Amino acid sequence: MHTDRARCVRAVQSKDARFDGWFFTAVVTTRIYCRPSCPAVPPKPENMTFYPSAAACQQAGFRACKRCRPDTSPGSPQWNQRADLVARAMRLIADGVVDREGVPGLAARLGYSSRQVERQLLAELGAGPLALARAQRAQTARLLIETTALPMAEIAFAAGFSSIRTFNDTVREVFALAPSELRARRPRTPAALTPGVLTLRLPFRAPLNPDNLFGHLAATAVPGVEEWRDGAYRRTLRLPYGHGIVGLTPRPDHIACRLTLSDLRDLPVAISRCRRMLDLDADPVAVDDHLRTDPVLAPLVDKAPGRRVPRTVDEAEFAVRAVLGQQVSTAAARTHAARLVLAHGEPVEDPEGGLTHLFPSPEALAGLDPETLAMPRTRRTTFTTLVTALAEESIHLGMESDWQETRERLLALPGFGPWTVDVIAMRALGDPDAFLPTDLGIRRAAKELGLPSTSAALTARAAAWRPWRAYAVQYLWATDSHPINFLPV
Structure with a gap:
């Protein structure tokens, strides 16, 4: 997608949210990168350059826009619709494998050498596995800064950084703000400060039809492991460092996510698995447009567009x-x-x-x-x-x-x-x-x-x-x- 310059420019100029996560727009004059739907006035086309990942933008020296927060875009739908090396690597990186096992562990799981994995990711995404994992750590750090009252030292290690200095430098480089400045900008809501509980918003590409998605999960829920309570699907999670409980509630423009974790290092993994279970990185417009070409399916799609495939966390x-x-x-x-x-x-x-x-x-x-x-x-x-x-x-x-x-x-x-x-x-x-x-x-x-x-x-x-x-x-x-x-x- 990012190589089709004319199409990318049109998407940015029309602020088309369908392309959020497909590519990122870097502005060479301001050194800022944005999602296509950024509410700011679009830059001149000659000042735009396009990258396939937030990590590639960061590696090229661009910092995240403070208005559209591009690092919180829905993930690229490519990684859930492909089964090649790059797609499988991206799913594993999102699941925290690089942080837990390093690049050799990632390569071993994929059955390739570290050099082959690095080369393939660089060719398609403009960033290697370490840079992609670093971008994810930065996003996790911001979530913890904005949604908890934890000390910065605890946040640094929970987000996967090896030192507080690396944590501080990365946050400043990616967001152009110190960790303390990010915390000062957070909304002062009671939920954000509840000890042990993280309250997050999981974005998705519209439309999303919650009926079959949450209806299926609720109807097949195993007592003790899953339940439907007060408008939320809740379940327990087995995670690499411990366990968790998540409550997921459908909202018109996001999924409200309430997480309780025994070990905060599991935050990115828990988010990744919940997004995967709810199929939130899908591109429903592309799917529905294709299925509408069949006259038998077209009325079903038009009646309730945006159906997702309910998946699993395990x-x-x-x-x-x-x-x-x-x-x-x-x-x-x-x-x-x-x-x-x-x-x-x-x-x-x-x-x-x-x-x-x-x-x-x-x-x-x-x-x-x-x-x-x-x-x-x-x-x-x-x-x-x-x-x-x-x-x-x-x-x-x-x-x-x-x-x-x-x-x-x-x-x-x-x-x-x-x-x-x-x-x-x-x-x-x-x-x-x-x-x-x-x-x-x-x-x-x-x-x-x-x-x-x-x-x-x-x-x-x-x-x-x-x-x-x-x-x-x-x-x-x-x-x-x-x-x-x-x-x-």
Whole structure:
């Protein structure tokens, strides 16, 4: 996108928010970089230059605009719709892997050398993994400065900086303000100063239809791990340094996020996983415009545009729950999962609600007695084989996973058919083109809309929806009156 200069100039001059996060505008006369929708008077085209990432702007010596706060733009939709090296690297960097494991750890997860990863990121994003991680640390630092009363020394280390000096220098360089000056500019609201609680706004590209997104999460919520309370979806989070509890509430122009973390170093990871679960970095205009080209889908899109694909904060958890949900109702799947949580989950405290446990880890589930599972013997075998493979890491479900390779490995497990594999691909791996032609809800929708009824014929018909078939699934599901399609009241 950033290489198409004429298109970028038009987007900036029209203040088009759809392109926020796609590219960044750097103004050579002021040495400031902005998001395309910055409310300031657009600079002259000859003074604009364009970069694919905030990190590239910072590396080139530009500082963030104080009006539009470009570092808080929605993320680029590219990283959630691609499965190549750069996209997988960006998902891992957002998940804090560079801060925890360094560039060698990032490269090892991707199966490439550090030099190859560095070269690919520099070629496409104008910044290497260290610069990209540094930009994320700066954003985390600003969030903590503005939303907590923590001492600056604690913020520095919680944001991932190795020293207070590096923290001070980075904040000044990126935001042209000292940390104390940033804190002086924050709004003085009670929520911002509540000890142990972070209140954030998660931006997204409009439109966003919250009904299927939050309705699905609420309808399938596992008691003790998830709940719908006072208009918010709440759940526990298993994180690298500890655990957390998040409450997410849909608002007209953002998602209100209330986070409680046992270790503040987990803040960027928690935000990244919540954004991924709610599919907030999607480009709904591009998706909907493509699906509207099909006369069958067009009325569904026009009726409720901006549907997202509900995903997950924990890929292994979702895979286990997908197996529990095989050939049973939503209520039965929740019951099976709740029993596992009570027996094998880790207890947590939730003063603000009714959450009680973290979902059990694969390691905890690998040690259970299969005879305690109230399910058919064949499904017990499927369950135990999966959790053993996850615990031993012979199958790894993560942001860095190769979608096709993971599909093949899952299909090789006993009891894994196309529906289970594709629902994991759609909601755990994040493949935007995953399709569920054998799903009962999809088959009912197809019959009602006059689409082909057989799996093979429907798959052939759906080829025109590529690469957004997972979003087409959301629109087809919406033709049913299932409770997952509606926000709880």
